[in-house]
Amino acid sequence: MDTIKTLLILIPALPLAATLLTAVLGKRVLRRQSHWPTVLAIGLSCAASLVLVFQVQQGIHKAESEGPSPQVGYEKVVTLWTWAGVDGAYAYSTSEPARGFRIDVTLRADPLTAVMLAMVTLVSLLVAVYSIGYMHDDPGYWRFFSYIPLFVFSMTMLVSVSNFVLLYVFWEAVGLCSYLLIGFWFQKPAAAAAGKKAFLVNRIGDFGFALGLFLLWTTYGTLDFHDVKLAAGGEGTAATVVHHETEIVEDADQPGLVRAGVLGQTMLRDRALYVTGGVATAICLLLMLGACGKSAQFPLHVWLPDAMEGPTPVSALIHAATMVTAGVYMVTRCLPLFLASEVALQVVAAIGGFTALLAALTALTQTDLKRILAYSTISQLGYMFLGLGAVTLLSAAGAVAGMFHLFTHAFFKALLFLGAGSVMHAMGGVIDVRRFGGLRRLMPTTHWTFLFGCLALAGIVPFAGFWSKDLILAAVGEQAYSHALDPQTQRLYYLLYIAGLLTAFLTAFYTFRAFFLTFYGEERIPREAGHHAHESPRSMTVPLAILAVCALVVGAYFELTHGFAHFLEQAPPLAMIAAEQATAEAGAGLGQSAHQALSHWWVAVISSLIAAAGIALAALLYLGHPQRVERLTRTLDAGGLYRLSRGKFFFDEIYDLFVVRPLQAVASLSFLFDRTVIDRLVDGCGLMPKRIGAALRPLQNGMIQFYALAMVLGLLVLLGTLLTM
């Protein structure tokens, strides 16, 4: 057991243990102390994740110091046990030997996983601590603290497994946790309905994801990310897979004995092995459908705002910082597949850009503080996909930017949500921004930390959001610039670039609209608040403060030191691009860096100005006289624009009309058909034996003479068969 293996096991195992412990003991023994196992386990997990990051860092340094190697990026794969294995499960054609199907429980350590693990466990830890105060008098206290580590377990597994099947399993597992936690207050009809909605909408995405996996399997014959070392016997004999920890580097000189994983070294080294054309596009679009469901992208974004019915820490953890980013993680992980299809990448970018703008427009007019934040989450996730869609074979900048935004966003969005939770806590559960105001004196800590979050979200120097958002915009701009030869594509990326800038303006505006409405103006406190109207307890404000510091520094620190980018670029999918880039640059002999640096500066300046403009407009409208807002609203409403935004572009209504109703009609029809036709048929079949039995009953008449006669007749019939044979 080396360190990395131990860490990879410990990180998910500790929360799982906490779940079991709390689930068993919570109700009767732990009760008000139910948070201890959770906090301790996630704390240790977090520490382990940080150690893992350093271990991976060391591994990269070691590899670099050893000079060039055929290894693409850094990865270490640990096989724990075999979950399922079927020999000769599948054959392409009759000419080929059957392939074995085998699912190993395999964990991996690479920069991408390490970053995700560190982010997830850190945010989870802070949210868990925050929840101690937030949930303190809830009757479901122990239940809450058994769900949270279950989620952490699922999420950490999701980002560390090295197999699509297990990815799918934990993809579903986090969905389940999300469902359980949205409906945590299942007594509330709205919460129950929201949980159901989230689950159903996610099923649509998961359906696509599953189809994508099937297609992957039939195309590549494996669902492993990594290469698997085969013992003698080669392909088709799954049982011969060497069953222990495998480090792929060592196998590189024995290519004949390796079964190439979908994202494994063999494929990364030789990109020609990837299928292109329609199949590649289909795989990617199906995977993207899954990502759209999980990460709330258009057209499957409708569940996330409703999911705010759950407890606020859950909104912060699952529906802002971690779970919803699973889609982004998955697409990043699968970039080699997406790179095989230009169409797919453009679709990713288009969906991202469109969703970002759409959600930002919707957020402008919402009055529920948490829903504003929810739409902003959708919008920011759109940014991330926009970044991922701006990846080419020659530049991983978009992906790095997207992941970086994911990373920074996790901190400041968690901060904002927890701040909103703090407000909600003090206001006695009221979350409508129209019903309170001027809270800055009442809740100073919340006010300041919330301001930090807002600045980060708006993208103001030097807060975290600024750096990551600029990187994405720069990458998209770069993409538009580099497609000079293809006017159609260029137009698309220019459009997306403009959409990104517009979104930046809108983001700054609606963020500060919410901020001003909540903390400025005259002090108004709703009746429900009662004696709660004061600053939140220490267990809530300390995580807020920590997150606020993070929101201030993580962006600047990692960007200025280039630490994040350098680290992440060693992740195999990105390292593959880096390698291609190096080859291309060596061939072309011209550096693009000068141009890049220049465009970066321009983007930074423009987006900062735009964000500042947004804030200024918000200040103008919401710090000044209320009549100004009303006048503006009335003007806009003349064109129906205000109502459109207010009504969330009526997606729920459209889906209801065009999807839900027709489905209901079909369902009623098939119910009728089932009742009248199928059931009758089945009942008929079921009755047949009884009918036949009834027909035979007279034979059993109790007359012994008849019985004897029947025996003799039977014997004669049997004897009669003698003549025929």
Place this chain on the structure above:
Amino acid sequence: MSAETVRLLTPEIVLIAVAVAIFVAGAFADAPKWFRWIAGAGVALSAVALWMQHGAAVCSGPLTIDSLAYYGRWLALVLGALFVLLTARPLAGGGTPEYVGSLLLAIAGLMLVSGAGELVLMFVGLELISIPTYVLLYLGRRDAASQESAVKYFLLSILASAILLYGLGFLYGTTGSTELGEIHAALAGSRPALPDAGAVPVGFDMFARLALVLIFAGLGFKIAAAPFHFYAPDVYQGTTQANAALLSVVPKAAGMVALVRILVLAMPGLEAFAWKLALVMAVLTMTLGNFMALWQNNLRRLLAYSSIAHAGYMLIGLTVGLAPAIVRGSQDGVGALLFYLCVYALATVGAFAVLEYLGREDAPIDAVDELAGLGRARPLVAAAMSVFLFSLAGIPLLAGFWGKFALFLSALGVDPGGVSVRPWFVGLAIVGALNAAVAAAYYLRIVGVMFFRTPLAVPKAEGGMGPWLTFTVCAVLTLAIGAFPRPLLQAANDASRQSSVQRAAPDLPPVELAGRTGP
């Protein structure tokens, strides 16, 4: 006959001696409670004797003591012990010693059939089951219905015995011997059948076939296969629970073992004809039994049809055993039959024991409705009954499931090389599976009545300790075999495989033929 033969027969001799002692003692002493203990001791003693003589397969005189014989004899002794427990209560109208003695004789008969390697001994063994059974049926209950059922069984059983004997006569006439080994040799053509002719003359297989049909018919009565099943529902309904249990298990076991011994092991060259016969009988029997059972409200009548249906399932194994297979599947047909016999016997005896336990001496449980609400009134008893019914229905993880699984697997595994025959066996398995589905309906109906209906009147449960112990043991064994089917299945397959060695190499008897020193 030799000293060796007598030694090998010790277990049977012990049982018969104890039975005779009980008869005679019963004429002198009126101590009905003691006879159960003596009978129990007799069974135990017999088991010890059987345990002591375990060893290599031996042919001695009319006996063939191979693994099939051991399997059958152990099954007989286990059943004997269960029946002694089940009938532990002295009979109200007297006759306890006769009842117990007859029981032991029937068990001894089953053991004798298991070890018989010769037609006369086999017939004697079968009669040693039948004749005491008439007495048991008479003694069980003394009302008109019971007498009617006893007479019905008596008359039809005699008819069946006559048919069987006729068949055995033809077999002897065709091959010139009553010893199964020599019959096998004669039919296989390696031994002259008659002094003047060579082997069995060509054209004489007609008579061998005739013998086969008659033997099948005669034994078909014992196993209650259609169309020789008619007695079963009437007789079961008229008699006591314990007698019904005995009828549904002991003659069936004897009939199955005899069928295997004669048809599968001793009549080579006739398989092509025999498997078709067995297949038709199997399909007919299980379908008829299951379809008729759907209508029954009387529990014993229902279980009678169920026992007919199970005979049909077991005939699947026989069919496969007779099949002209080049490649047989992983599961042996006869082995599956023997395994099924055991799990069926446990579940059936257990179910009747539950009924015996619940009923009163003067008012036995008759109708399905009388079990209503048992799940609430006596949850443990209801649970045990459910175990038996589920096992009979073949619900997974109970012994009955593995039995059906083995049977169907064996049928699916038959591969005679040519295409023309295989569909029949696949069809047989499918029909079996469909039948199992139909059967589930009436088994589950009883379970439903027990658990989902409000009780009419709580059963008195005056059966006492004996039936309680019986069904507890049966339930535990059914669950245990369900959890670990391998040992018993292994034993059954060994019993089948080691016996069929003789069939595979008729000229070279694989076992030491002690005592047989003829020319």
Place this chain on the structure above:
Amino acid sequence: MQSTVLAILAPILLFVACVVGLAVVLLVMGNCFSPGRKTRVKRMPYESGMDPIHDTRRQFDVRFHLMAIAFLVFDVELLFLYPWAVTAQAAKLAASQPAASAVATSSVATAAESADSTASTNRAMDATVAALRGTELVENRDLVFPGVMVFIALLTLGFIYDWRKGIFRWR
């Protein structure tokens, strides 16, 4: 092929044919040559000199049956003792005589020596002895006597049982 079967079965078939033929011939002859007068007395079911009292289909007392069964058991089963006695003696003889010496000469010799026995009995016994020579029965002849003793003992026990149960008492 059919001919083989026919050849073996020929005597039986001839016998059956003769039996059937004879029966038919006799019936036909009787029908042809008898006077065939139908008087009242001739048409009565019982014409052995007794007037019929009642229908033949009536219930008998079960004690008749019991008696009949007891008779069957003890009388008919004792008939087994005759073949047993013959075989037991033959087995003893077969064991005492030198088995391997030529059967033909010995039979002549024994026929000459045993002048006191009647010739026919001797021949039958000789044939039995010759058939038994070397068989299991001869080798295990020590068991022959105990075996039949067990048989008689069982019958005796049955007799005691019946007596005790009052079978022989006509109540």
